[in-house]
Amino acid sequence: MKKTSTVAGILKPRIFWFFNLPRLGTGGKMVTLGIGIVVFMIAMTTLAPFIAPHNPGQINIGPIASPPNTQFPMGTNHLGQDIFSRIISGGAIMMQVAILSVIICITVGVPLGLAAGYTRGIGDRVASLAMDSLYAFPGLVLAIAIASVLGTGVVNLAISIAVVYIPSYFRVVRSQVLSLKELPFVEAVKAAGGSIANILFKQILPNVVPSIAAIASINVADAVLTEAGLTYLGLGPNVSLPDWGWDIFYGKNLFFSGAWWAWTFPGLMIVVLAAGFTFIGEGLSEIWSPKLQEQG
C-alpha cells in the first residue's frame, strides 16, 4: 500500500534501533542496561520455583530473624522464612500489578487522546479538563482512596494505579495528534477519502508509539513504586504470597532489634527493578528527543 509507506518510512529506524542500541550513545546504553535488568528480574521471578533453594512460604525453615549465613545467605525473617528464596520469588505480584496497570492506561488513555485530539470540540474540552484535574492530583493519595474502597486484589490495585496515570498518556497522545493531523501525509489520506479509523490507527498511531513507549516504561517504574507504597501502607495484595513490599512492611517490625537484612534486601530489589524501567524510559526519550540528539 502506497499510503502507509510514509509512516513505515518514519518508523523503520525506530523498529530496528534495538539491534543498534549500543551505537546510540548514552541513551542506547541506558536502554540496554534497563532491558538487561528487567529481563533478569522477569526471568528470576518466573524461574523462581526451580532456582529458589527453599520454599519461600515455608515458615520456621530456619531460626527466627537469623542474620545472613552460609545456609541462609540473606538471613531469615520474623517467621523464620528464608529471605533469599523470598527475594527470588517476591517480585511476581509487583510486576503483575505494574504491567497490568500500564496495559489499562494504554487501552484507556491512548484511544481517548487520539479521539480528543482529532475531533476537538466539546468532548475534547471536557475530557481535557477531567484529565488535567486528575493529572494534578497526588497519585498515591488517589490510589489509596481507590484501593481502600475497591479492595486489594491484583486487578483492583492495577486499576487504582492506572487511574492516576491515564492522564499522562492522554495528554501526550492528544498534543501529538494535534500537530500530526496537520501534516501532509495525513491530509493526503483524508483527501483520498480514508476513514477516520484508518487515519487515527494506521496513520497517526504509529507515529505516537515511540512517545507511548517512553512514558510506559517510566510509568511501570512509577507503578512499581506506587504498588510498593500501597503495600507499605498495608494496602497490598495477598499477604500470603512472597512479596518484596510485604517483606519490608513486616521487616520494619524487626527494625529496632537491628535485623537490617529483613527489610534491606527486599528494598534493594524494588530499587533495582524501578531503576531498570527508569533507565529504559530515560534512554528512550534521549534517543528520540531531537533536542538532546543535537547536543549529543
Next chain:
Amino acid sequence: MSLKSYIVARLALTVPMLLILVTVVFVIVRILPGDPVLLHFGKQITPEAAEQVKHALGLDVPLYVQYTNYLSDLIRGQLGTSFSNYEPVSRQIFSAFPATIELTIYSMLVAIVIGITFGVRASRKYGSAEDTGFRTYAIVSYAIPVFFLGLIMQATFAVGLHILPATGRVSAGNIPQGADFMGVHIQTGLYTIDSLLAGNLNQFIDALKHLILPSLTLGIALSGVFVRITRSNMLDILNQDFVTAAKARGLKERTILYSYGLRNALLPVLTVTGLQFAALLGGAILTETTFAWGGLGTYLFRTIQAYDYTAIQGAVVFFGILVAFVSLVVDALYAYLDPRIKY
C-alpha cells in the same frame, strides 16, 4: 490580558477542575461496590445499628441528596464527620496540617538545593564520567521507594550512629508554644517557627534535629527530577548564541554558568516545583508513616487502617484543594516572572 485578569481566568478554571475531582472522590467512596459502614465495623454490627450509624452520618438518604449535601458542606469548609470518633474531619485535618507543611517546605528546599547543585555541575561536565554519575544519581534517587530510604536513614543515623532522633517531631513534652504578640497568641504549628517566636533556642535545635532525617529522605527522593530538569535546561541555554558570545568576550566560567545559564534555567525549574508538589505530598505520606511524623500522612494512614471513609474522603479532597491552590500560585508566579508569557 493583564496579570490580574489572567489570575482570575486561571482561578475560574480551577473551580470546575476541583468540582470534577471532588465528584470523582465522591463516586469512588460512595458509589463503588462495598458498604462503607459494614466495611468499617466488619460483621460486628447488627443491621439496626448499621442503619443508625448511616442515619447519623447522613448516608441513609438518596445518593443525589448525599451529593448535594456533600457539596454544600464542602463550600462551608466542612469535610464531614469521622466514622471513628464522630469528630469533624476538617478539625482533625487542620490540626495535622502544619506538621505536613513543615516537612514539605524543608524537603522541597533539600530537593531544590541538591537538584540545582548537581544539575549545574552535570551540565558543565557534559558527557564526562561526572555527568554520568549525576545522571545515575538522578535515576536511582527516583527509583528508590521513599520509605525504604527513610528506613536506611533511620538505621544509619539514628539506630546505628545515635546522632539524630529516629522518630517524632520533638523530644517528649518539648512542643514549642509560640508567643504572644501585641495581645494575640501566635502559634503556627510549625515547630521551627514557634520555637523561634518563643525565643527558645534549645527547642529550635531540638525541632531541627528531628526534621533532618525526614526532610533529607523526602528531599533526596524528589531531587532526581530537579537534577534532570536543571541539567537539560542548562544544556539548552549553554548552547545558545548569547552564551557563546559571552564566552568569546572572555567572561569567567562561573559568571557564564550562574549569571547567564542558571538565571535563565530557573524558570522551568519553578514549573517543575509546582508540578512536583503533588508528588511531594504523596512522598510525605510515606515519609511521615516511617518517621512517626504526626501530619496528614500519618492521619491518612490511621484512617485507612480504621476504614474511616468520611475521613479518607475528606483528606483526599483536602489534598486536591491544596494541590490546586499551589499550582495556581506557581502559575501566577511564573507569569509574573516571565514577561514573555502571553495570557
